[in-house]
Amino acid sequence: MDETAAGTPLNDEPALPGFPLEPPAAAGSPYRVLARKYRPRTFEDLIGQEAMVRTLSNAFETGRIPQAWMLTGVRGVGKTTTARILARGLNYQKADGSGAPTIHMPDLGLHCEAIMESRHVDVLEMDAASHTGIDDVRQIIDGIRYSPVTARYKVYIIDEVHMLSEKAFNAFLKTLEEPPPHAKFIFATTEIRKVPVTILSRCQRFDLRRIEADKLVAHLGRICTSEGVQADAEALASIARAAEGSARDSLSLMDQAIAHGAGVVTGDTVREMLGLADRTQVIDLFEAIMRGDVPAAFAGLRAQYDAGADPAVILSDLATFSHVVTRLKLIPDAAKDPVLSEAERTRGLEYARTLSVRSLSRAWQILLKGIPEVQASNRPLATAEMVLVRLAYAADLPTPDEALRALKDGSPVNVGAPPSAPSPPRPAGSSVSGNMALATSQARPQPRPEPAPDATPAIRLRRFEDVVAMAGEQRDIVLKRALERDVHLVRFEEGHIEFSLVDGANRTVANDLSRALQQWTGQRWMVALSSDAGAPTLHHQAETVERERKEGAANHPLVQAVLAKFPGAQIVNVVDRSEKTGDGGPADPAPLGLDGQDLDGDDDL
Structure with missing residues (x-):
């Protein structure tokens, strides 16, 4: 966010919306990086911080201006830039001497240029990382008693305020609580938890949010247009994803990508520059793993490694794609996310229809545990391969409840096994569902099936404990807890249950259990409440x-x-x-x- 506004259009073209025209650079002047060239100069130029702008606008219009603000957020979202714009709004004054504190500054005022360039005598910026002692704070306290020289307010901007020492914070307390009417304080920090609560209680706090990916993509696209740079949508999405909500990071990466691609920014140049894996190859690797095809997974990993991708980054991309598939399964509207590529969107929806949440959750956990292992290993490729083996073998493991029930019933338990033979490559135009449907038969050798009777036998629940266990397997935790703690069993037969309830128990347990049993077993059960005392609860x-x-x-x-x-x-x-x-x-x-x-x-x- 901290880099949104001013740019110099090419060939005297009119400035784009959101990019005020600034004086052209003199011939032979040093190059200005994009993060400084397109730094916001007004509140309208800030992106992704609408809540803060609305609060400040209402405060300025009603005259409810506090003596101190605390700006916090991750790096590159615009804390220092916001502090300068805020100082400019406090001291906004037109050439004829009129004006009042405002956030609407369509024209440059008497003090605007000097404030934005950090050279105004009444707006003092201090880096607390290099001025941490009590002597530095004493200088501020000694100078605050004097009125401003030319501006309306004396504004003190203290960046990285959490770096101040304990004594320096304590010296600030009295002055910060009752400053002179002509003094204002603006603090900025990335470590809000390190700031004493005695300081926070004297400030209005604003948490600057990470910038959403779609807004970053649009922002980068406008800058590329202003700079005359060709950039495709995949490249902008990759940069926005790597920036993690930081506008300064995104512009720094864009600067690097422009230099790397000689003025043309493509998805390939960004991947090569950042050491990222091809998103399509990551999806192919994900499919091979979930299909249990270890040889194909090893080949895909090796190909990306030979192309320059870091094994830890490959696993991180796999984890990201597993998260994408999980979101698409649970929230189909997530497919509208502009950061997703077309391959992620279409193939991710196919995987979401064929893979269970259990498999996706297990894949996420294994990858999340494997990433730090690869980063700490002196043989990252071998470690990444072992993570893929672990993931391929565990892709279709049963849950503990399912394994316990299988052991009780005497049915075979699938403990994970390597694929009997590698699956053929997916032909162009074939659906993902067809390939994923082969997962069970190709990735896990199954016992020879017995001849099936005409009708599939229903689930048999011979004891009340079996009913409680079934509730646990079906993830109905509320019903399972009620059966264990609130039910005094009076009579149990297959198809018929009678019980009484403890005092204060939910009276709908009988109806809930009846509906659940019919859904689980396909048979209608008679569940009734009894006036008898019954057996003690489980x-x-x-x-x-x-x-x-x-x-x-x-x-x-x-x-x-x-x-x-x-x-x-x-x-x-x-x-x-x-x-x-x-x-x-x-x-x-x-x-x-x-x-x-x-x-x-x-x-x-």
């Missing part, structure tokens, strides 16, 4: 079992010896030996020592 039963285990462990002689030896020690967990051995017979609980080993020394953990 939560109460679990607490009772745990309490009995701890009491049994506490009576064990070895545990009592440990507790006597270590005053204040507590029994945290107890493992039942019968659960571990599965013999079904009674067994004393095996006490756990402080180091997690069995105290009886039988090593049955």
